């Protein structure tokens with residue numbers, strides 16, 4: 001399927017230091033892509049390059065179609081009511097679907113006559129995302145939409161995104177630090193670490209292509225690609241890619257999304273990118 005969002009050889013330098021180096025990835029249409037990585041990994045920088053807020057130092061970022069971006073601080077005008085925000089949106093956007101926006105906020109119990117300054121964190125997030133969706137974008141880019149929200153509000157925000165993806169062809173790229181929030185909603189994973197791209201691919205294919213092995217430290221892992229390993233006493237636990245090793249002392253199981261992400265983040269030299277054997281190709 002054609003990519004909606006594609007970067008090739010992307011590098012971004014702020015003064016002397018590189019925030020992103022040599023990143024190439026493509027997110028196919030209709031996917032909900034999770035962008036994860038530790039603080040300072042370059043997630044916001046990648047999103048800013050995608051939506052045209054900064055010019056890459058090297059390479060390029062391409063989006064096909066209309067893009068909407070919700071920044072980390074969910075910028076809204078505090079002195080406006082929700083209805084005034086919506087009519088502001090209508091004036092700024094010729095693809096505006098005000099009816100759907102008002103409907104969605106109604107279903108979420110956000111009163112249109114309420115001042116933005118009096119909304120809860122969760123309602124603020126819902127208004128910002130609703131405003132972004134009302135412009136009927138092809139790509140929705142959300143920088144930490146779940147930060148500072150309680151578990152119920154996080155769930156509601158993810159449900160809003162899911163409903164929109166189910167209703168029409170929308171591609172989403174969203175960053176988060178909480179991988180467990182993404183498990184149900186996202187079907188594409190992008191891992192950035194220290195400005196470098198470590199993982200990009202279909203989540204089910206990635207999980208199918210990896211194993212968590214546990215066994216005694218003397219067991220042989222010959223023939224297996226080890227992403228990372230940790231030791232507890234004489235037991236070793238490893239995240240591996242591809243087929244399991246022949247040594248019968250290993251117990252193997254499919255990793256969870258959290259384990260996959262943590263395995264790569266702990267081993268910055270490992271990568272699972274399209275073109276590498278057995279994963280995401």
Ligand SMILES: Nc1ncnc2c1ncn2[C@@H]1O[C@H](COP(=O)(O)OP(=O)(O)OP(=O)(O)O)[C@@H](O)[C@H]1O
Pocket residue numbers: 014015018019037038039040041042043044045046
């Ligand atoms: N305007 C800027 N000027 C100089 N350096 C910057 C600027 N913006 C970001 N950086 C640096 O670039 C790197 C990547 O920052 P970025 O904000 O993209 O990371 P992030 O993954 O979004 O982090 P977080 O999870 O903390 O939001 C960091 O080392 C950061 O200090």
